[in-house]
Amino acid sequence: MRRAWRVGDVRAAEEALMRTVPDGVLMQRAAVGLARRCALLLAERGGVYGSRVLLLAGAGNNGGDALYAGALLAGRGAAVSALLLAPQRVHQGGLAALRRAGGRVVDAVPRDLDLAVDGIVGLGGSGGLRPSAEAAVRLLNARGTTIVAVDIPSGVDVDTGGLSGPVVRADVTVTFGCLKPALVVGPAAPYAGEVELVDIGLEPWLRADAALAVPEWPDIERWWPAWRPPPRSTPGASWASRPARRPIRARLSSPWAARWPARRAWSGTRGAPRPTCCATTRR
Numbered sequence: 422m423r424r425a426w427r428v429g430d431v432r433a434a435e436e437a438l439m440r441t442v443p444d445g446v447l448m449q450r451a452a453v454g455l456a457r458r459c460a461l462l463l464a465e466r467g468g469v470y471g472s473r474v475l476l477l478a479g480a481g482n483n484g485g486d487a488l489y490a491g492a493l494l495a496g497r498g499a500a501v502s503a504l505l506l507a508p509q510r511v512h513q514g515g516l517a518a519l520r521r522a523g524g525r526v527v528d529a530v531p532r533d534l535d536l537a538v539d540g541i542v543g544l545g546g547s548g549g550l551r552p553s554a555e556a557a558v559r560l561l562n563a564r565g566t567t568i569v570a571v572d573i574p575s576g577v578d579v580d581t582g583g584l585s586g587p588v589v590r591a592d593v594t595v596t597f598g599c600l601k602p603a604l605v606v607g608p609a610a611p612y613a614g615e616v617e618l619v620d621i622g623l624e625p626w627l628r629a630d631a632a633l634a635v636p637e638w639p640d641i642e643r644w645w646p647a648w649r650p651p652p653r654s655t656p657g658a659s660w661a662s663r664p665a666r667r668p669i670r671a672r673l674s675s676p677w678a679a680r681w682p683a684r685r686a687w688s689g690t691r692g693a694p695r696p697t698c699c700a701t702t703r704r
């Protein structure tokens with residue numbers, strides 16, 4: 422089963438974990454996992470060195486994750502720029518790290534990009550995207566820029582998986598500690614693209630009863646041994662018409678970054694109903 426936790430539960434676990442580690446450690450764990458996934462993506466497309474990366478950095482720690490990860494990529498020779506969506510409230514430590522590594526701040530989305538990192542908003546999101554963020558997101562979505570979302574594609578409702586306006590259409594979402602409902606269910610789920618879960622040590626602190634649990638193929642096969650996914654040609658494969666621009670491919674992860682294999686499983690079986698209806702929920 423894939424289990425997901427709501428924002429309140431993640432925050433509670435985060436607080437408990439934070440009491441056991443020095444300040445800033447969790448953000449560094451998150452940033453290292455994020456930078457590593459971005460570097461893998463860039464390596465597939467010609468290499469990290471000399472690649473052009475844009476960070477969309479919002480007002481909170483989600484922007485901080487993006488800025489620290491950007492600093493790591495700049496350290497590997499990427500040309501990293503940051504568009505600050507709330508310059509007065511940007512994560513100062515992250516911005517300083519980026520500048521030290523040679524990154525720069527821009528005031529508009531650059532024309533040529535190899536990768537954009539969505540650090541607009543994460544667990545702290547409410548309502549639709551703010552106007553400055555919305556304009557940048559519309560432009561990047563329209564251009565088909567490769568996007569890695571930080572924790573959650575910005576603009577989605579994290580707890581319900583609902584949408585209330587334009588959202589980031591990510592190729593990959595690097596999420597921290599645990600899955601969240603918007604990555605698994607609702608209209609938001611396809612916008613996450615491939616989801617990579619980075620272990621930051623949160624799991625022991627999460628409550629045992631997750632907000633929801635969604636079965637994976639092995640669960641279904643265990644419950645119903647005779648069942649097999651329908652063939653690819655089955656009509657009515659509308660569930661599979663995700664908004665991604667290219668097929669999601671499986672990538673290997675390091676041992677400390679557990680990939681979520683479910684999308685790969687589903688993407689190989691077009692026509693099958695996506696079993697979100699089987700999700701068990703906790704109120």
Ligand SMILES: NC(=O)C1=CN([C@@H]2O[C@H](COP(=O)(O)OP(=O)(O)OC[C@H]3O[C@@H](n4cnc5c(N)ncnc54)[C@H](OP(=O)(O)O)[C@@H]3O)[C@@H](O)[C@H]2O)[C@@H](O)CC1
Nearest residue numbers: 435448480481482483542543544545546547549550551572
């Ligand atoms: N959990 C963990 O263990 C760890 C969590 N970590 C990271 O922290 C992140 C949570 O950080 P956070 O709490 O600082 O909130 P965050 O999501 O950055 O947003 C805050 C700002 O966004 C704004 N805003 C709100 N809605 C908006 C919208 N729709 N569109 C645009 N802007 C919007 C709002 O300002 P407003 O516009 O309302 O004035 C607010 O000030 C989490 O997702 C993960 O990445 C890791 O670093 C370490 C481990």
Ligand SMILES: [K+]
Nearest residue numbers: 539542571573
């Ligand atoms: K985000």
